[in-house]
Amino acid sequence: EIMLTQSPATLSLSPGERATLSCRASQSISTYLAWYQQKPGQAPRLLIYDASSRATGIPARFSGSGSGTDFTLTISSLEPEDFAVYFCQQRINWPPWTFGQGTKVEIK
Amino acid sequence: QVQLQESGPGLVKPSGTLSLTCDVSGGSITMRNWWSWVRQTPGKGLEWIGEIYHGGRSNYNPSLKSRVTMSVDKSKNQFSLRLTSMTTADTALYFCATEGLDHAYFDSWGQGILVTVSS
Numbered sequence: 001e002i003m004l005t006q007s008p009a010t011l012s013l014s015p016g017e018r019a020t021l022s023c024r025a026s027q028s029i030s031t032y033l034a035w036y037q038q039k040p041g042q043a044p045r046l047l048i049y050d051a052s053s054r055a056t057g058i059p060a061r062f063s064g065s066g067s068g069t070d071f072t073l074t075i076s077s078l079e080p081e082d083f084a085v086y087f088c089q090q091r092i093n094w095p096p097w098t099f100g101q102g103t104k105v106e107i108k
Numbered sequence: 109q110v111q112l113q114e115s116g117p118g119l120v121k122p123s124g125t126l127s128l129t130c131d132v133s134g135g136s137i138t139m140r141n142w143w144s145w146v147r148q149t150p151g152k153g154l155e156w157i158g159e160i161y162h163g164g165r166s167n168y169n170p171s172l173k174s175r176v177t178m179s180v181d182k183s184k185n186q187f188s189l190r191l192t193s194m195t196t197a198d199t200a201l202y203f204c205a206t207e208g209l210d211h212a213y214f215d216s217w218g219q220g221i222l223v224t225v226s227s
Contacts, residue, residue, distance in 0.1 A: 001170075034213040089213065089214070095168065096170065098156065
């Protein structure tokens with residue numbers, strides 16, 4: 001089973017600042033990685049797939065990069081609605097598909 | 109995007125069986141290949157339970173495989189999850205989800221249903 005480790009666990013930033021979130025895989029997953037955003041009481045929402053492709057309707061301030069074992073989600077300028085929990089997920093090696101434990105982006 | 113809605117009991121007794129259904133609207137269940145169940149707990153985070161192809165083939169998480177069965181009912185445009193021998197460790201928020209039109213990641217999700225295992 002591929003383990004995904006996200007860091008940091010919590011990121012405290014102000015609106016307008018840049019957020020950089022990390023996801024590291026326990027073995028190479030090429031670019032088979034997605035990023036999701038989850039707000040309280042809601043289901044996760046797909047932001048990025050295949051490491052760097054934005055999902056439908058996702059603003060350009062969200063970008064993903066990386067390949068192999070190291071991946072990054074960048075939010076170029078935080079909007080108030082971006083404060084949430086972010087998860088990564090791999091889809092190269094199953095079963096099972098696995099998720100990271102999440103990074104919470106909170107208002108500083 | 110398709111819309112998904114979970115239904116089922118919110119409370120299951122220990123050693124009991126959980127049965128959940130996911131209703132698909134906004135398109136035929138055959139419009140996507142794979143339909144999944146994912147659960148979430150504060151301790152373990154997001155955990156993929158398994159997936160089922162609209163034709164009936166299924167893949168399960170090895171950690172749950174002995175207790176999980178999934179099925180599809182094309183006539184009702186829905187798919188289902190059955191999880192046996194429930195324990196308190198199975199208390200979780202259960203989501204159904206499916207892939208996108210041009211990729212295999214979880215593009216559409218239900219709102220989730222909280223299932224508590226308690227006597």
